[in-house]
Amino acid sequence: MSEIDVDAILRQGQVFADEVEVYVSRYEDLSLEQRQMAVSSVFEHAGQNIYIRVIKDGKIGVSATSDPTRIGDAMKAAVSSANLSEKIEGWNGLPGKEEIASGKDPYDETLEISADTAAEYLSRMNAGAEKYSEARVVTAGVTLMKGSSVLANSNGVWLERKFTDISLGIDAICDGSTGYDGDSAPFASRLNPEKIGEQTAFYATASRGGETIESKKYDVVFSENVVDSLIYELFSDAVNGRNVLTGKSIYANSLGTEVANPKISFSDSPMEEAGDSWRRFDTEGTPTKKLDIVKDGVLTSFLYDKKTAAQAGTVTTGNALRAGNGTTTIAPHCLTISAPRENVLERPCLFVKEVIGAHTANPLTGEFSVEVANAFIAEGGKLNRPVKKAMLAGNVFDILKGEITISQSAKAFSGALVPQMRIPDLQVI
Amino acid sequence: MDKIRYYDIRCVNGDTTSIQIENGTIENAGSSYYGKALVRVLGENGWGYCCISPFDMDDEKAKKEAIERAARAAKLATVKADIADVPYGVPRSWNAAAKEQAERPLEEKAADLLLLEKAARIDEIAATSARYAEQYQTVFFEDCNGYEAESSVCRTLFTVSSVAVRGADMQMNYEQEAVVGPLRITDYINKGELCSKTAVDLLSASAVPGGKMPAVLDPAIGGVFAHEAVGHASEGDQIRDGVSVLGDKLGQQVGSKLVTIIDDPSMHGYGYEPFDAEGVAAGPVELIKNGVVNQFMHSRETLAAVGLDTGEAGHARAEPGMNPLVRMSNTYIKEGDASYDEILETCKNGVLLIGSRGGQVDPGRGVFQFNAKYGYLIENGETTRMLRDVSLSGDILSVLHNIALCGKERKMSSGMCGKGQAVPVSDGAPHVYLTEATVGGAGNE
Structure with missing residues (x-):
């Protein structure tokens, strides 16, 4: 992914507006989809979303783009947006630098975005589902994601945040009775793939x-x-x-x-x-x-x-x-x-x-x-x-x-x- | 070099302009932009996908790298997939570019929307809002066979909503119009007042006592019925995976002979696709023909997996940068020959459901549910008391037999369908009479 010059966007916006805010969220993820109890497709995804807000005379303009080559268009659109919007009575400005309490981001340092990691989650869900062998696992999916965000504004705010997410889902059928379970969490330690598989197969079986x-x-x-x-x-x-x-x-x-x-x-x-x-x-x-x-x-x-x-x-x-x-x-x-x-x-x-x-x-x-x-x-x-x-x-x-x-x-x-x-x-x- | 049996690239660029008005004030207005490409490779066994943003279709080096990356991903897939050889077809072209609308200043569109929202401000209406959005999307498609296709489609919509208040009671209603191509808000100003009048009327409406009873569906909720009860269960991936109650019913009578249900991506409706996410231009498919399961909707992969004689490809749809899924487009129940009065007279005592607040289906169990915006009690063949919050649920394989009459006039309604990804769709029907349905409501006190 290309680098995004947040400072340059802020400078560009300040030519037109009293206040400028840029929020950039970037992510990469990998998904495995399972059919017939084996991997049927593999999906790699990387991207970003760039959100711009400008404030001129108490009027707020917004724009966004997922395409970094169109940041200039987004800035022009945000300024046009501010021109058309109503003035916000009582607006007292974007936040300035404030003390942010210490604490962790929902980010798992140990999470590895790899096909092997994802495949292991699939195997563990399948193992759980085996406890109710009459149920047939139809599909299952795993997505592993890592992301980060930067929030910056013309009042000097610069805040960064990191996040991870592991999403699991599995569905099963048994004599026309269906079951589904899924879970997601930022930390691998919070997930129980075997339990998810077991619950899915249980509900498909027990609901007959x-x-x-x-x-x-x-x-x-x-x-x-x-x-x-x-x-x-x-x-x-x-x-x-x-x-x-x-x-x-x-x-x-x-x-x-x-x-x-x-x-x-x-x-x-x-x-x-x-x-x-x-x-x-x-x-x-x-x-x-x-x-x-x-x-x-x-x-x-x-x-x-x-x-x-x-x-x-x-x-x-x-x-x-x-x-x-x-x-x-x-x-x-x-x-x-x-x-x-x-x-x-x-x-x-x-x-x-x-x-x-x-x-x-x-x-x-x-x-x-x-x-x-x-x-x-x-x-x-x-x-x-x-x-x-x-x-x-x-x-x-x-x-x-x-x-x-x-x-x-x-x-x-x-x-x-x-x-x-x-x-x-x-x-x- | 990793084995590549097939690849395609679908690059989608677009922009969306929207205006939001709340109680006479422009809350926000502006544009956002997107551009994503999905590179898809069918390797020795299964699929590898790679989503890239931004992407330049003229950059051969970037294309090569993306294909190699997707091919590496495909190596990990061990479930064998094949794709059927199908004709690409000829896209049916509608006036879907809307150049004049795109060039019209945002201020003028905002002024039109303010007029619509103002029309909704009548007695007992405490809050009004209106939203306008236009989306211009360009799709470039090419595959390893040298096939290329390009389309530019505009979708335009507005929604107006009202909240009515009387004492401690509140009710809401909304009206929407969504089309492929341009839309002039000034042609729909009366929708504002119409929306509010219904919200006010709902203040005097009562909850329906739930239970089994005859029901009449208006064209909007009848369309949702076609979409939820039959459409999802006719999607090729559900058939392939053995999770549709219609999967083993091809050629079998599953409903009344009056029932014919069609999906048509080429129709000038909100679900129009010149060509699908695999480059295939499709026409109408009769899912149910005179009560018999006739065809399924397919992607090239599900057509190969389920059988070449089980339906048509051309129904793979995807959000920008996402993998194609088998989806509906414009789905409807074909017209019959009954008049509206004849339907009410035949129903005699039951409920009339009007407008849609959405629905859902479990195609594996064959159970669906949808909710109407409102309804009326039918007593002695005439509509009487207005009903609020009325819903309907049923079993696909029994309820289609309960269709006893279909009206002469069909109308389509537009919306979005979610199946992991959201895509624009339309659905419709004539008035439909069900001899028995499970009606849900909170009136069983």
């Missing part, structure tokens, strides 16, 4: 057949995947300061009021040890810190970047990430939940490993009706009988007001630490 269940209300236990894609997704949208500012959040007028059961709290913990996305500073250079979002059921804070905070008359919470066109987006770095804990599968329940259609939930009102996959009648910590077909209908924000409990352990996702969740009286169709 299945009984039809009566349409009524059940105590339902969501797996970590379902909690992440349904509960956390909609909750994150609702506390996003931009959605609040533009009137697209059900929580818009609820700051300081009770929005959840008093036994429930949510926080964003960017440097949470068990999380996957450690960030000491956000993509604008604002130092991150632990943020209480819901405390004992009461909504205490929304998430902000600098621009949205200025528009809302508040301060950034250091939650700026970056979208493909160069604008900042807002998201938690590591969303965590606190709620009463128990062995969620001990009492009788319907356990749901996956749902089909989580993304079709109503992001504003929280209403959802989704189809289950790999669902079981469970009790005493055991998945007793598979369920053939069922739909779940409910409301995410109402669920959070109820008597939910969560599992002792949690799974790390990008931007979240997610437990299993037991939900009383959920409608099953």
Whole structure:
């Protein structure tokens, strides 16, 4: 990859603008895809994304490119963008040099981006899947990635960050019953490939057949995947300061009021040890810190970047990430939940490993009706009988007001630490 | 020298210009640029891929190095893959370059979008937003046989959305138009008000009690039904890997004789591809013909693997710099001969589902789900109460038999399809009557 002269971009931008910011993210990765229990293709990928923001008279312009030969075009586009945008009242400038807390980047020094390393992960997932030999592994994949970023602005900020990621996935089928599992982590030590393979083959095998269940209300236990894609997704949208500012959040007028059961709290913990996305500073250079979002059921804070905070008359919470066109987006770095804990599968329940259609939930009102996959009648910590077909209908924000409990352990996702969740009286169709 | 049985290079360059308006204010507007090439080599056994950015198709030295690098990667693949010999075909050309639109100043487009968004500001609407995007993409393709192809396609879209508030109740709605080629926002200003009126109406709508009942699908949600319930299960890679319930059903009746479902990359819809990611220009493929599984969609590799008489190549699609996957393009249920009134009368009591909020399928199990923007209760052959948050799920192999009537008029809707990579698609249908479907909603109190 060619070198990118960040200082030169900053100098070029300062000819046109009051402030300039350049964010460069570079990466190289290697992927192995498996079919018929052997490597079917090998993918090498290297690239970069260059994001430019310029601020002129309080107006913010953005642009981005993945092609370093078009940095000049991107700079012109950012200036045009600033000319067209509205002035941000209350804008108080890009971050200056601030003390950044010490801490590690999510970077595994020992990770070797090599076909041998990737092939070993495939072998280990396959070995795990062999425990349920009736299941046929269909495909599997491994991606090993190393990357780095530089954030620099005309106020003298220069921040570097390194990151690694290992992504594993495998799917299997057994008599028309499917199973899938996957995981990703910045550190090899956090992954258990054998367990991923075993879980995949287990769910494909154990979900065969299945009984039809009566349409009524059940105590339902969501797996970590379902909690992440349904509960956390909609909750994150609702506390996003931009959605609040533009009137697209059900929580818009609820700051300081009770929005959840008093036994429930949510926080964003960017440097949470068990999380996957450690960030000491956000993509604008604002130092991150632990943020209480819901405390004992009461909504205490929304998430902000600098621009949205200025528009809302508040301060950034250091939650700026970056979208493909160069604008900042807002998201938690590591969303965590606190709620009463128990062995969620001990009492009788319907356990749901996956749902089909989580993304079709109503992001504003929280209403959802989704189809289950790999669902079981469970009790005493055991998945007793598979369920053939069922739909779940409910409301995410109402669920959070109820008597939910969560599992002792949690799974790390990008931007979240997610437990299993037991939900009383959920409608099953 | 590593063995190379085949190679191709697909270089994609483009730029995207977008404008975002929130509550009457231009939040951001501007352009971004991309350029990536995927070099693909079929080695002694399997594939090696190498993605390079930026890439100059005239730089022979860079090409040679990239091919060698992909060939080294391919050496590690041990699963034997072959590719079928297929005609490259002749790309069908539509007015997809939109030069005049590209040269129009951004300020004028922003002014048009502000008009659209302003039209959405009616009583009880608390928040409005509008987004416009135009993408100009040029694809250069060449392979080891000396075949070269080039295309330039513009895609343009706008979305307007509204949030209605009454007391503590909130509801949202959005309307979208997305086309291949240019699009004049001023032709769609009424969509702003239409969007908001529906959001306001939803404040009085009720949740549907879930259960099994007859259902009528409007053309938008009927298109998603075709896409989710049949399209994904007809993709050649799912067939090859044995994870589609349609895999062993070629030539078998799986649905009512009224059902014919087609995928057509050459159609002037949002999923239009002059030629696919392997350089092959394809025409319409009848996936289901009169209820019988007729053909599958293929890449050259899956056609060779599954069988030359099982469908057509020309359906490999890819994001810039990514590996080709078998995908849909423009998918639809063919028109029937029933009138809308006849469909409602025949349904008599059930639900009408309108618009799409997306869907998903597990083709291996044969189970799908999709969600409508809203719906209506059908009572005694007439639409009555408005319904919110209504969804539908079913088994592919049983629900196609439940199609009892298809309307006379088909409409297409545009969107994106995700299968690891996101590609533009369109899908459509006439009004479709299902004698029984599992309808989901929160109205079972």
